[in-house]
Each structure stands twice: as structure tokens, then as C-alpha cells.
Amino acid sequence: MRKKEGNKEEDILKAAIEVFAQAGFYDAKISKIAELANVSIGSIYVYYQNKDDIIYKIFDKLWGSLYHNLEALVNRSDLSMVEKYDAMIDMIFDTFTENSSTAIVIAHEQQRLLLRNKESFTPYYDKFIDLGERIVREGVKKKIFNPNIDTNIFRHFLLGAFRDLINSWATSPEEFQLNSVRRNIKFLSKYGILIHNQ
Amino acid sequence: MRKKEGNKEEDILKAAIEVFAQAGFYDAKISKIAELANVSIGSIYVYYQNKDDIIYKIFDKLWGSLYHNLEALVNRSDLSMVEKYDAMIDMIFDTFTENSSTAIVIAHEQQRLLLRNKESFTPYYDKFIDLGERIVREGVKKKIFNPNIDTNIFRHFLLGAFRDLINSWATSPEEFQLNSVRRNIKFLSKYGILIHNQ
Amino acid sequence: MRKKEGNKEEDILKAAIEVFAQAGFYDAKISKIAELANVSIGSIYVYYQNKDDIIYKIFDKLWGSLYHNLEALVNRSDLSMVEKYDAMIDMIFDTFTENSSTAIVIAHEQQRLLLRNKESFTPYYDKFIDLGERIVREGVKKKIFNPNIDTNIFRHFLLGAFRDLINSWATSPEEFQLNSVRRNIKFLSKYGILIHNQ
Amino acid sequence: MRKKEGNKEEDILKAAIEVFAQAGFYDAKISKIAELANVSIGSIYVYYQNKDDIIYKIFDKLWGSLYHNLEALVNRSDLSMVEKYDAMIDMIFDTFTENSSTAIVIAHEQQRLLLRNKESFTPYYDKFIDLGERIVREGVKKKIFNPNIDTNIFRHFLLGAFRDLINSWATSPEEFQLNSVRRNIKFLSKYGILIHNQ
DNA sequence: AATGAATGAGTATTCATTCAT
DNA sequence: GATGAATGAATACTCATTCAT
Incomplete structure (x- = not known):
């Protein structure tokens, strides 16, 4: 013992x-x-080391996992651009969804931590963002994604939406069908709310 | 005096x-x-009454303002559905943007407050959500908005995206063109990231 | 209240x-x-401010008092050199002796405090030392004090002896006649232990 | 092995x-x-046994050494009284000076330890003191040392002076010539600060 | 004898809140 | 209403000591 x-x-x-x-x-x-x-x-x-170190390690582990999974995805050439995008959403979704308590911690504490000491936040976060933006730029180059969209704004848009939804689910799982949330995120981020010819 | x-x-x-x-x-x-x-x-x-009361009043004031503004908007019959939606985005955008410190406080503290004592949060928040959902349902009825989208999910999607973007701007205003953020939110929430015939 | x-x-x-x-x-x-x-x-x-600040103030007050009393003494011209020296001993003696608990605190903690952060010790201590050395040098100039004695060593000698004796008295007052201690310090520091013609 | x-x-x-x-x-x-x-x-x-036991052993070893050395000295009949006294000073001086870190520990911790549990302090200390006082009383009997001096006060006077000086040297060796310190202690304790016929 | 991970009692310090003035 | 000195409950963190291996 x-x-x-x-x-x-x-x-x-x-x-x-x-x-x-x-x-x-x-x-x-x-x-x-x-x-x-x-x-x-x-x-x-x-x-x-202390209380802060514990939460740091929580974020480090989660974003490390997200980063490594995205890295595996970004280099795949067997997927079309849209398939790759969907796979990315799925992967983020699955990671966040794997442990609802982690999702809540991320949703509640990340902003504050980033504000307080940006430099001492896990480096995996920035690396993940970079990789995500690379996928979007690749989509733009392949004329699949809209070139008028600001990449930086888009990633905040998408991650912000994600964060809120996952947190809502984690807080009141009875209120949300996980599959429905997943489907809606994919759809909304790709096609938006308006009806139009796809 | x-x-x-x-x-x-x-x-x-x-x-x-x-x-x-x-x-x-x-x-x-x-x-x-x-x-x-x-x-x-x-x-x-x-x-x-105490520290909590102060932050309660901050949220009460902001969501009260958002609610009243949205109420004025929701009953207007001089606007097309899309115009009404854009006007809603503009209104939310302007309110959040009016005071960047308020935006930061909202982005950082709202989730935690909602989690802790949902029932003691400002009633304007729920009333605002209801009104927002009414606009979306109106759009669906008029066959402008996609009926397959879950309204509840959509509002989390939109507000989550909003929250992250406004907070990002408020934290690093030099990194974001406010007009660009506004335009991108409008566009992305309506059309998504994919190129297609609008 | x-x-x-x-x-x-x-x-x-x-x-x-x-x-x-x-x-x-x-x-x-x-x-x-x-x-x-x-x-x-x-x-x-x-x-x-904190525990350290309390003990700092104890030393500050005591050495401040010693310094001011010695300052008043050093400029007196109505006293012979030996009278001035005896008055100095008396003054130090009276100040240390006024409160036996203070004497104990000084005896036990001063060295450690000086070691830890010499620069953050009360400035009155150094000022007191300077004044004391001035009296000794004055005595040397007037051919009353032995010029072969190292002034710096002498003051450590005298203060060290003082510290130990006052602490011993404060710890076991029943063991020491205060007047006897005073007399012996004066005598020993002036004439030493040997019998000789004074 | x-x-x-x-x-x-x-x-x-x-x-x-x-x-x-x-x-x-x-x-x-x-x-x-x-x-x-x-x-x-x-x-x-x-x-x-514990932390206290370690420091106890440090004191035990040092005072044991001092005691044994003094014991060897006290019985010597080949020395005059003053020579014996000087030899005692030399011996104490050499022992303290042998290891400056030990000197610092003695200077800083002995008083506090004595205060806390007098009875559990190394017995060598009291035995050393007794021996030292015996030398002084011997000097008095031989009419070499001043009979008006209180033996108990004198030993505190001398050891206190010693302690402060050795500590000062150990802390700032660059400030003190060891030989000068030794000579001054001998001289001051025997003749005092005043000029007079020896 | 040797190890060092595990323990948990012990305490300085903070700060929202109060209330006598 | 206005003040700010006074309060004391509450808690992160330390580190000497233990003991299973």
C-alpha cells in the first residue's frame, strides 16, 4: 500500500x-x-504541484488527445474534403462526449484559464487550432469551402458552438439526443439555417 | 442634490x-x-445584497436589454424573414459589443451561474430564448428556415458561437475586425461553410 | 467597538x-x-502584514528606542568619557531590562533574522551600531580607551555579552541580581577579569 | 564492506x-x-530518532569535544594561571572555528534549545561550564582573577561575547581577521577596554 | 539496513460581510 | 445613507515521520 x-x-x-x-x-x-x-x-x-496544476493537466490531456487524433486525420488522403470535415466533427464530438464531466470542466474553465495566463496553457491547444485551420484552408483551396469566410472567425464560431452544445448536453443529458446534436452541428456548420439548393 | x-x-x-x-x-x-x-x-x-447579487444584476440588466430589444423586433411586420433574422443578429451583436467588459463577464461567468442555480438566474434570459425560438419557428413555418434543424440545438449553436467570438474580440480587439465578425456570423449561421447555390 | x-x-x-x-x-x-x-x-x-512583519516591528521599536536614547547621550558634553560609557551601558541595560520578554525575543531571534535578510532588518540597528562605535572611537582619541582594540570586534564582544546575560536573566530572573549583572558588565568591559592597578 | x-x-x-x-x-x-x-x-x-535528535547530536558532539579538551587542560600544572586561561580561550576558539557552519548553528539555535528543554540538552554543556568556572575560581584563589567578579556572570559574559564574535566571523569571514578576533577576546576579557597599568 | 511513496495533522492568511458610529 | 475597522470561518499546502517492500 x-x-x-x-x-x-x-x-x-x-x-x-x-x-x-x-x-x-x-x-x-x-x-x-x-x-x-x-x-x-x-x-x-x-x-x-497545486490546484492549478491539476486543472492544467486535465486540459493538457484533453487537448493532447484532440491534437493527436486530428493529426492522424489531417494527413489522410483517402477521404474527400467533406468527409474529412465530417470526420473532424465526429472526432471532436466523440472526444468531448466521452466524459461529460470533462466537457463541463472545459466549458466552464477554459476561457478563464486562457485569459489569466495564455502562455502557460497547454501548447496542444494552439497546435490543435493550427491543424484545424489547415483543414479549412485546404477546403478553401479545393474550392469546397467558401473563400470569403475568415478562417480565424470560423474556428471560434465552430468551437464556440461546440462548447455550448456539449456543455448543455453534459449538464442536461435528458434534454438532448446526442446523435441529433452531432447531426445538427455538422449540418449547420456546413449549410447554415436557411433552406437553399445544396 | x-x-x-x-x-x-x-x-x-x-x-x-x-x-x-x-x-x-x-x-x-x-x-x-x-x-x-x-x-x-x-x-x-x-x-x-452580496457579491452574487452584483453579478446577478449585471446579467439581469444585459438580458433585460436584449429581451426588450428582441421583443420590439419580433412583432415588426415590415421586415422579411431574413431581414428580421439579420436584424436580430445585429441587435445581439450591438448589445454585446457596446461594452467589451460586459461581454467578457458574460462569456466567463454565465455557464457557471446557470449551472449553480438555474432557478435564480435572471428570468429575462429564458424569455429572450423563447422569443428567439419564436423567430426561428416563424422562419420554419414560412419555409425559409430548414425544418430539420432542432430549434433548441440551433439557439445553443448560435449563442455559443456568439459568445466565443465576442469574447475573443473583447479579449484581443486588435485581432478582430468587428464588422467582419458580424458579417461572418450572419453568413455562417445562414449558409454555413460550404460553397453552394444560394 | x-x-x-x-x-x-x-x-x-x-x-x-x-x-x-x-x-x-x-x-x-x-x-x-x-x-x-x-x-x-x-x-x-x-x-x-504577516507574522514576519510583527517581529520586524518588535525589533524596529526596540532598536529605534535604543538609537534615540544613544543619540541623546552621544552629544552630551557634561560627561567625562568614562561617565558617558557607563551611561551607555546603563541605558542599554535599562532598555533591555524594561521588558524581559522583549529581551528573550531579541536574544533568540535577532541572529536568525539578520542572517535571513540583512537588508530588510530595521535600519535603527545599523544606526545604533554606528553611534556606539563613535563613542568608542572618541574614547580612543581621548586616550581613555585602548587604541589596540578593534572597534568592530569590541562592539560584537560587548553586545554579545549583553545579549547572553540579559537573556539569562530574563529566562531565570531568580538566578541573577540585576544590579550585580549591571555592575559586572560595566566592570568587565572596562577592566577585564584580571586584577591590576586601575 | x-x-x-x-x-x-x-x-x-x-x-x-x-x-x-x-x-x-x-x-x-x-x-x-x-x-x-x-x-x-x-x-x-x-x-x-527525529529532527530534534539530529540537532541534539550536533550539540552533544561539540560540547563533548569542548568538555574533553577543557578537562585535559584544567589538570595541567605546568601552566601559570594566565597561561591556562589563554589556553582555554585558544581551545574554545579553535573548536568553534574549526567548522564555521557548526559555529553558526550553535549561535542560532542553542538559546532556543536551552529554553525549550533545559533538561534534555547535552550534559556536556553543564559539565563544561562547571570546569570553566573551576578555572576562574582557581584564578581567584590564586589572587590573579578579581574576586569581586561574579563567576556565573563572567562565564555568560565570556561565552556570549564568544558566540557573537564567532557567529559574525562565520557569517562574514571576509570582515574579520581570525587572529585579530582571538587576540581581542583574550585581551578584552582580561584587561577590558580601558587603558591602565597592567 | 535501506528506501521513498504515502500520510494527515496543523496553520498562516484571505476576504466577504457586518454594524457601531 | 455612508463608513471602514473588525470579524472569523474556511482552506490550500507543507513536511516530519512512517512502514510496506
Whole structure:
């Protein structure tokens, strides 16, 4: 029991995600995280420098995962542009949706963290954004995506929509059919709300 | 001279918006708000019950304003459906954009507040949503808007996109042309990213 | 009671001296100081920045007092050199002896504080030392004090002896006759332990 | 190979002296001592009961050494009284001076330790004091030392002066010529600051 | 004997809120 | 209404010590 059992670090992270999602970062108590992780308070500080470090690692893990998945996608040549775009939406959707508590934490805390110390946020976020923009630019070059759309604005548009929807689902899962949300995001981001000839 | 007392209440609210935008709700100090409002700490508690009440009033004022403006719009019969939709976007855009600090506060704190005590959030928010959905349903009935789109999902999609973009602009105004953001929101929400016959 | 009664700051300092003397700086609890001062924990932080600031003020007050008293003495021309020296010893003796708890705090904590942040120690200490050395140099010039003695070494010699003796008295007052200590310090520092013609 | 185990105990003590001198007892971290001694944290508790025990052993070793050296001196009949006194000063001086970090630890921590648990301090200290007082009384009996001097006060006077000077030298060795310090201590304690016929 | 991950008691400090003036 | 000194509950974090291996 004195020996690292190989999952304490992960147990703490999982517990922290639940507590952060439930109470918000500021009202989350370290003692509560320790209790939920079935670990002593001191052990938390063996694996994480402080409270901020815990949330940093949550974001790092999520955006790291998103980045690596997108990287695998961006180089595929077996997909048409639209298929690639849909696959990207699916991938983001699946990642966010895998753990609803993580989704809530992201939706609630990311903006504040980015505001506070942009430079100390996980580098995977910027790398992910870059890759996403590359896909959009590729679509524009292939004359599939509208060249009049500002790429930077589009990614905020899309991620903002995503964030709100995933958070809404995570908060009230009974109110949203996940498949419907997925389908609507894909459709709206590609065709918009108006009826027109596709 | 006694009539000017209304000032204090408003001064406090303005100061609070700045401090909340700059530091985030939790790191915002009441003493800092008092200092910025040029008012004693005690005076804040004459006009507001507590810290939560201050942020409540910020949201109440903003969503009240959005609601009243949308109400004026929803009943206009001189506008086509698309014109009405564009006017709605413009109105939301202008309201959010009027004060960038307010935009930041909304973007950062609303989700958390909604999560914590949904029932004690400003009623204007739900009323605004209802009105917005009415416009969308009207568009669907008039066969202008796509009937396959889930109205509830659409409003999260749109407001989420809005929130992220306005916050991005408010945080780094040098990075975004406000008119471009406005145009892109209108276009993307109506036509999406794909090139097609409109 | 909400109004500053003019002595809270001093009550805290007095209480702190007692608690520091009794338990040592590190084992002294802020809560204990608050209790002894009959003041809330929060009030301590109204008057002092932190625990270090409290002890700083204790030293500042004591050395400030010593400095001002020595300043008054150094310029007196109505005293012979030996009388002036004896008066200096008496003054230091009286100041240290006035409050035995202060004496203990000085004896126990000064070295450590000086070591840690020499520059942030009370400036009165250096000013006092300078003045003391001036008296010694004056004595040398007047051929009363031995010119072969290193002034810097002498002041460490004298103050070190003082510190130990005052601390010993403060710790076990029953073991030491204060007048005897005073007389012996004067004598030893002037004539030493050997018998010789004075 | 099993014989070398004595090293560890000593390595720890040496490391502890450095860390205590540098950081002070309370800010000294056991983990730092372990690191400097090139030993695991657990090993420290194999050789020492706890942190207090480590510092106890430091004092025990030093005062033990001083006691044994003084014992060898006190019985010598080949020395005049003044020679014996000078030899005593030299011996104390050499012992303190041998390791400047030890000198700093003594100067900073001894008073506090004595205050806290007089009875649990190393017995060598009291035995050393007794021996020292015996020398002084011997000097008085031989009409070499002044009989009006209180022996107890004198030893505090002398050791206090010693402590301050050795500490000052250990802290700022560039400021003090060790030989000059030694000579001044001898002279001042025997003849004082005044000029007179010796 | 040696290790170092695990422990959890212990405390300085913060700051929203109060209320005597 | 206005003030701001006073309050004290509440909590992140430290680190000496332990003990299973």
C-alpha cells in the first residue's frame, strides 16, 4: 500500500474532473478530491504541484488527445474534403462526449484559464487550432469551402458552438439526443439555417 | 442634490463589470470594486445584497436589454424573414459589443451561474430564448428556415458561437475586425461553410 | 467597538512579544497572539502584514528606542568619557531590562533574522551600531580607551555579552541580581577579569 | 564492506550542519539533508530518532569535544594561571572555528534549545561550564582573577561575547581577521577596554 | 539496513460581510 | 445613507515521520 499502485495519479485526475464539474474550480475542495480519489490529501501534492496544476493537466490531456487524433486525420488522403470535415466533427464530438464531466470542466474553465495566463496553457491547444485551420484552408483551396469566410472567425464560431452544445448536453443529458446534436452541428456548420439548393 | 443618489448604484455596477472582466468573479475583490467606484465598502452593501447579487444584476440588466430589444423586433411586420433574422443578429451583436467588459463577464461567468442555480438566474434570459425560438419557428413555418434543424440545438449553436467570438474580440480587439465578425456570423449561421447555390 | 480604540495595534505587539518569548517565533501561533491580545485573528492582519512583519516591528521599536536614547547621550558634553560609557551601558541595560520578554525575543531571534535578510532588518540597528562605535572611537582619541582594540570586534564582544546575560536573566530572573549583572558588565568591559592597578 | 556503515551516520550529521547553518533549524528540510548526505530520507530515521535528535547530536558532539579538551587542560600544572586561561580561550576558539557552519548553528539555535528543554540538552554543556568556572575560581584563589567578579556572570559574559564574535566571523569571514578576533577576546576579557597599568 | 511513496495533522492568511458610529 | 475597522470561518499546502517492500 506504501508502494505506488500505478493509478493514484489517474485516480486523482478523475476525481478532480468530477469535483471541478460539480462545484466549479474555485468551490472545489482539495479535501473532497482526495476523498473521492480514495487518497490522502498529501498524496495529491505528490503527483500535482497545486490546484492549478491539476486543472492544467486535465486540459493538457484533453487537448493532447484532440491534437493527436486530428493529426492522424489531417494527413489522410483517402477521404474527400467533406468527409474529412465530417470526420473532424465526429472526432471532436466523440472526444468531448466521452466524459461529460470533462466537457463541463472545459466549458466552464477554459476561457478563464486562457485569459489569466495564455502562455502557460497547454501548447496542444494552439497546435490543435493550427491543424484545424489547415483543414479549412485546404477546403478553401479545393474550392469546397467558401473563400470569403475568415478562417480565424470560423474556428471560434465552430468551437464556440461546440462548447455550448456539449456543455448543455453534459449538464442536461435528458434534454438532448446526442446523435441529433452531432447531426445538427455538422449540418449547420456546413449549410447554415436557411433552406437553399445544396 | 439628494436626487443624485442613483449614481452610486450604477457606479458600483460599472466598476464591478470592469473588475469582474479583469480578474474573474472569484478573484475580484469587493474592496477593489469599491475603490474603482469611488465608494466605501459599506456602500456596496447598501445597494447590493452580496457579491452574487452584483453579478446577478449585471446579467439581469444585459438580458433585460436584449429581451426588450428582441421583443420590439419580433412583432415588426415590415421586415422579411431574413431581414428580421439579420436584424436580430445585429441587435445581439450591438448589445454585446457596446461594452467589451460586459461581454467578457458574460462569456466567463454565465455557464457557471446557470449551472449553480438555474432557478435564480435572471428570468429575462429564458424569455429572450423563447422569443428567439419564436423567430426561428416563424422562419420554419414560412419555409425559409430548414425544418430539420432542432430549434433548441440551433439557439445553443448560435449563442455559443456568439459568445466565443465576442469574447475573443473583447479579449484581443486588435485581432478582430468587428464588422467582419458580424458579417461572418450572419453568413455562417445562414449558409454555413460550404460553397453552394444560394 | 467597531471603532479603533487606539491601542489594538499595541495590544497585538505586546501579546506577540509574550508569545514569541514563550514559544519561539516558529512555534508561536497567530491564533494564540490574537487570543492574548483579546482581538480577532483578522484584526492582526489589519495592523500587520504577516507574522514576519510583527517581529520586524518588535525589533524596529526596540532598536529605534535604543538609537534615540544613544543619540541623546552621544552629544552630551557634561560627561567625562568614562561617565558617558557607563551611561551607555546603563541605558542599554535599562532598555533591555524594561521588558524581559522583549529581551528573550531579541536574544533568540535577532541572529536568525539578520542572517535571513540583512537588508530588510530595521535600519535603527545599523544606526545604533554606528553611534556606539563613535563613542568608542572618541574614547580612543581621548586616550581613555585602548587604541589596540578593534572597534568592530569590541562592539560584537560587548553586545554579545549583553545579549547572553540579559537573556539569562530574563529566562531565570531568580538566578541573577540585576544590579550585580549591571555592575559586572560595566566592570568587565572596562577592566577585564584580571586584577591590576586601575 | 559492511564495516563502512559508520559513514552514513556521520554524513548525515555533516549535511545537517550545513543545512541548519544555511536555512536555520525550522526552515531546514529533512529531504534536503538526505539529498546533501547522499542518503535516502528513510535512512536518516535509521540513525536519528527525529529532527530534534539530529540537532541534539550536533550539540552533544561539540560540547563533548569542548568538555574533553577543557578537562585535559584544567589538570595541567605546568601552566601559570594566565597561561591556562589563554589556553582555554585558544581551545574554545579553535573548536568553534574549526567548522564555521557548526559555529553558526550553535549561535542560532542553542538559546532556543536551552529554553525549550533545559533538561534534555547535552550534559556536556553543564559539565563544561562547571570546569570553566573551576578555572576562574582557581584564578581567584590564586589572587590573579578579581574576586569581586561574579563567576556565573563572567562565564555568560565570556561565552556570549564568544558566540557573537564567532557567529559574525562565520557569517562574514571576509570582515574579520581570525587572529585579530582571538587576540581581542583574550585581551578584552582580561584587561577590558580601558587603558591602565597592567 | 535501506528506501521513498504515502500520510494527515496543523496553520498562516484571505476576504466577504457586518454594524457601531 | 455612508463608513471602514473588525470579524472569523474556511482552506490550500507543507513536511516530519512512517512502514510496506
